[in-house]
Structure formats: structure tokens, C-alpha cells
């Protein structure tokens with residue numbers, strides 16, 4: 001059965017010491033308060049990763065992820081970090097295709113297909129983000145947008161490759177805005193995503209794929225969102241910067 005995952009995306013926040021302190025708080029709270037078979041992933045800026053992996057050793061509910069990686073193995077790409085570098089410090093996850101990377105850094109589906117390949121070749125688990133803008137939702141285009149983001153960047157994979165992905169549905173209009181998709185809106189598109197995966201890879205792969213919701217998720221709305229049949233957890237931005245809020249979101253699964 002698919003994993004339940006609550007992942008935090010710190011984005012470009014927290015200096016080194018504050019990041020370590022936040023992660024230590026998260027580990028302690030998860031250890032004491034989170035029950036059941038849940039994975040809590042913290043996706044931090046590159047400078048934190050090696051230390052976080054060290055701090056997280058021995059806590060199997062907590063994993064560390066990066067927020068981006070380059071598609072090439074090595075070479076003259078000033079300022080970039082490769083998936084093999086991440087693997088060399090035992091980072092487990094990498095966020096790919098976040099809408100901020102698409103919007104501010106021009107990442108498109110073709111490039112993201114290459115990044116996904118590189119991540120899988122080096123044994124990282126991509127948290128692959130898809131989601132429509134406000135105008136795409138308003139015009140009713142959102143099913144097609146999400147379908148092509150998924151198909152163009154990931155449907156070249158074998159079933160074995162695809163089954164290593166975590167999918168995150170993040171409607172751009174809900175990110176950092178305080179406007180959350182209603183649980184019915186989120187469930188509708190999550191079910192659609194699972195149906196598309198089933199059409200491509202079969203029902204078993206679809207049933208085993210974790211599909212996370214992201215966009216203004218907080219301790220108040222998490223329980224209702226996570227109670228939907230096709231929502232397997234969350235990708236949390238702002239609320240992941242406060243240990244209490246982040247772990248309270250993870251605890252929304254305690255009663256399930």
C-alpha cells in the first residue's frame with residue numbers, strides 16, 4: 001500500500017544554525033507524538049543537508065530531501081548541485097518541478113524529464129510537483145495542464161521507475177496565498193491524477209503512488225484534506241518553518 005508522507009519545503013529560508021535547531025525540534029516532536037506508518041520529510045536548502053542527514057540518523061520516520069538538482073552528473077555548471085552529489089551525503093528525496101522553479105527559473109517539462117532521470121539513476125526519490133495557475137483553473141483547463149505536466153515529464157519512465165516517484169499536486173493559486181483548495185477540489189484532481197497513472201501504468205502502480213497536496217496547508221485544514229481517499233499527505237511550505245505547526249500537520253494522520 002502507498003506511503004503516507006508529510007514533507008516540508010523550507011524554500012530559501014533559515015540560516016544554518018536556525019535550520020539545525022528547527023530540524024532537531026521536528027525530530028523530537030515526531031519521535032514523541034507521531035504514531036503509525038508515516039514518513040516525515042524535510043526538504044531544506046543545500047547548505048543544511050549534510051548536517052540534517054547526520055542529525056536524522058536512527059530516526060526512521062524522518063528523512064531529508066533537497067529542493068532541486070541539476071540534470072547532469074558533473075561538469076562546468078557553475079553554482080549547480082548534481083543528484084550524485086546529493087546521493088553521496090545520503091539525501092533520500094528531491095523536489096522536482098516545483099512551480100517556483102518553473103516560474104522563476106524557466107524549468108519546463110522536457111528539462112524536468114531529464115532531472116527525473118538523473119534523480120532515479122542516482123537512487124533519489126523525486127517528489128514531482130504539478131499544478132495549474134489561477135487562470136488555468138478559471139478557464140477549466142486544469143485537467144489538461146496537470147495531465148501534460150505529468151505525461152511530458154514522467155510518462156517516459158518504465159513502471160519500475162515511475163513507482164519510485166512521489167507526486168505532489170500544488171495548485172499555484174494556493175501556494176503561499178492562504179487560499180487552500182477545498183478538500184473536494186483537491187480530491188477531484190488527485191483522483192484524476194491517479195486515474196491517469198492507472199491508464200498508463202496499471203491500477204497496481206497507481207494504487208501504490210503517494211499523491212501529496214500542497215498549497216496553504218496548515219494544522220487546521222490538514223485533517224480534512226488528508227481524510228480524502230486520494231490524498232496521501234502534504235507538501236508544506238510556510239507551516240513547515242514552525243516545528244509545532246509542521247508536526248501538528250503530520251499528526252493529522254494520527255487518528256487514521
Ligand SMILES: O=C(CO)COP(=O)(O)O
Pocket residue numbers: 009098170174175176177178214215216217235236237238239
Ligand atoms: O509551495 C508549497 C510547498 O512546496 C506550499 O507552500 P505554502 O504551504 O506556503 O502555501
